[in-house]
Amino acid sequence: MIQVNGLTKRYGGTTAVKDLTFTVRPGQVTGFLGPNGSGKSTTLRVILGLHQPTSGTVTVAGRPFRDRPRGLRHVGSLLDAHDVHGGRSAAAQLSALARSNRIPRRRVDEVLREVGLAEVAERRIGGFSLGMKQRLGIASALLGDPPVLLFDEPLNGLDPEGVKWVRELFERLAAEGRTVFVSSHLMSEMEHTADQLIVIGRGELVAAESLAEFSARGTRQSVTVTTPAATALKELLTAEGAAVRLKGERLTVTGPTAVRIGDIARRHGLPLHELSTRSASLEEAFMELTADRVQYPGGDPR
Ligand SMILES: Nc1ncnc2c1ncn2[C@@H]1O[C@H](COP(=O)(O)OP(=O)(O)OP(=O)(O)O)[C@@H](O)[C@H]1O
Numbered sequence: 001m002i003q004v005n006g007l008t009k010r011y012g013g014t015t016a017v018k019d020l021t022f023t024v025r026p027g028q029v030t031g032f033l034g035p036n037g038s039g040k041s042t043t044l045r046v047i048l049g050l051h052q053p054t055s056g057t058v059t060v061a062g063r064p065f066r067d068r069p070r071g072l073r074h075v076g077s078l079l080d081a082h083d084v085h086g087g088r089s090a091a092a093q094l095s096a097l098a099r100s101n102r103i104p105r106r107r108v109d110e111v112l113r114e115v116g117l118a119e120v121a122e123r124r125i126g127g128f129s130l131g132m133k134q135r136l137g138i139a140s141a142l143l144g145d146p147p148v149l150l151f152d153e154p155l156n157g158l159d160p161e162g163v164k165w166v167r168e169l170f171e172r173l174a175a176e177g178r179t180v181f182v183s184s185h186l187m188s189e190m191e192h193t194a195d196q197l198i199v200i201g202r203g204e205l206v207a208a209e210s211l212a213e214f215s216a217r218g219t220r221q222s223v224t225v226t227t228p229a230a231t232a233l234k235e236l237l238t239a240e241g242a243a244v245r246l247k248g249e250r251l252t253v254t255g256p257t258a259v260r261i262g263d264i265a266r267r268h269g270l271p272l273h274e275l276s277t278r279s280a281s282l283e284e285a286f287m288e289l290t291a292d293r294v295q296y297p298g299g300d301p302r
Pocket of ligand 1: 011014015016034035036037038039040041042043185
């Protein structure tokens with residue numbers, strides 16, 4: 001269990017995280033979701049005792065993590081897959097970690113097998129692909145067989161097969177009763193990975209709930225209409241107070257239902273080639289929720 005209580009972290013004039021409170025429970029995969037620069041890595045670093053909070057507290061299994069000797073047996077983490085010694089072999093890197101944490105050497109072979117790197121164990125890490133480095137980072141996290149695991153953007157650089165493997169691994173780790181906390185800036189990654197979500201924007205908590213609860217927010221619907229009379233229909237719908245986007249013969253309408261749009265078109269003798277309702281995706285719900293909290297919005301403000 002991880003408990004974050006009123007956590008604020010400032011770097012000089014920048015507030016990376018502000019009054020953040022949430023709990024990450026064992027036995028499930030919890031996604032830590034937020035746009036770029038929203039404070040995810042900062043929070044993970046504070047949980048790991050690498051950075052000091054400006055105010056607030058963070059505990060892992062009831063105690064600050066930095067108070068625990070032989071940390072890898074308590075918390076395993078993957079923060080930055082590039083942060084490895086390129087001249088070493090995978091086996092040498094893990095052996096050094098095992099030694100300094102008093103973990104038996106046999107665990108090195110076990111975790112290398114577990115992450116599918118047994119055959120390249122003696123190769124230099126410098127020649128590894130990003131996907132292989134991610135697997136090595138996951139192996140380091142698993143080395144001490146810890147009850148709590150933190151992963152910062154672990155799906156980055158993985159091919160679809162790698163993504164599937166990581167998802168199944170996380171599921172299994174959670175089913176074993178461990179606390180699994182996984183960050184991502186993409187809802188689409190978390191949609192099939194996490195049971196619970198902690199969502200932040202600009203360092204502040206936006207949502208802490210199950211994926212199912214979060215999905216229920218995405219019930220806002222839009223109607224897609226295709227018609228050769230797109231401009232005329234757009235005018236009629238706009239006059240009704242609908243929000244309408246026009247692209248070629250296709251309108252995306254929010255406000256009125258499909259039935260209402262169909263009735264308006266019929267009354268004015270406008271032909272419809274398509275009329276369909278769709279619910280906003282989870283990605284859209286996430287973007288909507290964090291829209292006013294994005295640190296570096298895309299595009300060029302003019
Ligand atoms: N060591 C540091 N010194 C100064 N500012 C920092 C430091 N670390 C993070 N920040 C700032 O804190 C804010 C949050 O950054 P953080 O890396 O925690 O976000 P993130 O959600 O992990 O982003 P990303 O998805 O891009 O990795 C940003 O404005 C960042 O520039």
